[in-house]
Amino acid sequence: MDMGITGKTALVAASSKGIGYASARQLAAEGARVIICARDADALSTAAETIRRESGAEVLALQADMSKAEDINKLFEEANDQFSGVDILVNNAGGPPPGYFMDMTDADWQTAHELTLMSAVRLTRLVLPGMRERRFGRIINITSVSVKQPIDHLLLSNSERLAVVGWAKTLSNQVATEGITINNVCPGWTRTARVASLLEARSQSEGISVEEAEKTISDTIPMRRLGTADELASLVVYLASGHAAYMTGTTIQVDGGLTAGYS
Numbered sequence: 001m002d003m004g005i006t007g008k009t010a011l012v013a014a015s016s017k018g019i020g021y022a023s024a025r026q027l028a029a030e031g032a033r034v035i036i037c038a039r040d041a042d043a044l045s046t047a048a049e050t051i052r053r054e055s056g057a058e059v060l061a062l063q064a065d066m067s068k069a070e071d072i073n074k075l076f077e078e079a080n081d082q083f084s085g086v087d088i089l090v091n092n093a094g095g096p097p098p099g100y101f102m103d104m105t106d107a108d109w110q111t112a113h114e115l116t117l118m119s120a121v122r123l124t125r126l127v128l129p130g131m132r133e134r135r136f137g138r139i140i141n142i143t144s145v146s147v148k149q150p151i152d153h154l155l156l157s158n159s160e161r162l163a164v165v166g167w168a169k170t171l172s173n174q175v176a177t178e179g180i181t182i183n184n185v186c187p188g189w190t191r192t193a194r195v196a197s198l199l200e201a202r203s204q205s206e207g208i209s210v211e212e213a214e215k216t217i218s219d220t221i222p223m224r225r226l227g228t229a230d231e232l233a234s235l236v237v238y239l240a241s242g243h244a245a246y247m248t249g250t251t252i253q254v255d256g257g258l259t260a261g262y263s
């Protein structure tokens with residue numbers, strides 16, 4: 001199936017590993033030029049090399065911290081200079097730290113706000129004028145199943161990611177006649193480096209094996225397994241494609257059935 005992505009430029013934030021990396025890799029395989037970014041230069045150059053080798057795509061790899069406004073401005077400037085415009089934007093960043101309400105200081109809230117909501121707001125503000133001129137744009141925000149039902153110890157994620165959903169839905173209505181769609185994708189338990197280190201930490205603190213730690217999680221999922229980053233990235237590619245032209249303002253989970261409600 002031709003996804004209509006060939007020749008488009010995709011900027012995927014926080015993409016040297018995990019879900020961002022899988023999304024960039026699949027977009028490149030569909031014929032997009034990709035701009036990837038992360039804070040760690042070594043992981044970034046390894047990711048860029050692999051994507052180039054596998055797909056033959058043009059890949060621009062830029063160091064940037066998504067929680068810093070100046071890094072986001074620089075990232076966009078360099079991407080725009082090199083590729084003149086961004087057609088597909090995948091907003092992604094590391095997750096805010098866990099914790100309960102009384103554990104969180106103003107500084108913790110502010111850091112989570114910059115990382116989760118403001119990174120998406122800032123990047124979108126930069127790419128939107130070009131998308132409007134070209135009357136084409138796809139904006140996909142990586143959020144979490146925490147926007148469908150709160151996760152007890154992830155207070156900052158539950159709060160700041162819902163702000164992303166509110167912002168995205170409002171903006172999607174405002175640009176709906178301009179060929180620009182904005183959708184949110186919600187990973188459930190997805191096997192990435194982040195989850196591997198979380199399982200390792202759980203195995204150490206509870207004195208159980210990593211396999212047992214994983215089983216306590218997969219037992220809560222109707223499919224009885226974790227997802228893969230590629231399974232999540234497949235939805236990102238679909239939403240970026242010409243086939244999803246009539247979908248905007250949605251928030252879709254890829255969670256093996258974990259979310260208990262109807263939507």
Ligand code: NAD
Pocket residue numbers: 013014015016017018019020037038039040064065066067092093094095096115142143144145186187188189190191192193194195
């Ligand atoms: P990951 O740790 O495997 O990869 C994160 C990527 O983002 C890496 O390339 C890392 O270098 C980069 N990154 C992190 N912080 C950054 C920053 N401040 N600036 C620039 N780059 C940064 O994580 P993942 O599992 O792929 O998660 C991606 C997003 O999805 C996160 O927001 C996470 O909270 C969310 N999420 C993940 C899961 C899951 O099970 N994996 C579930 C729900 C939500």
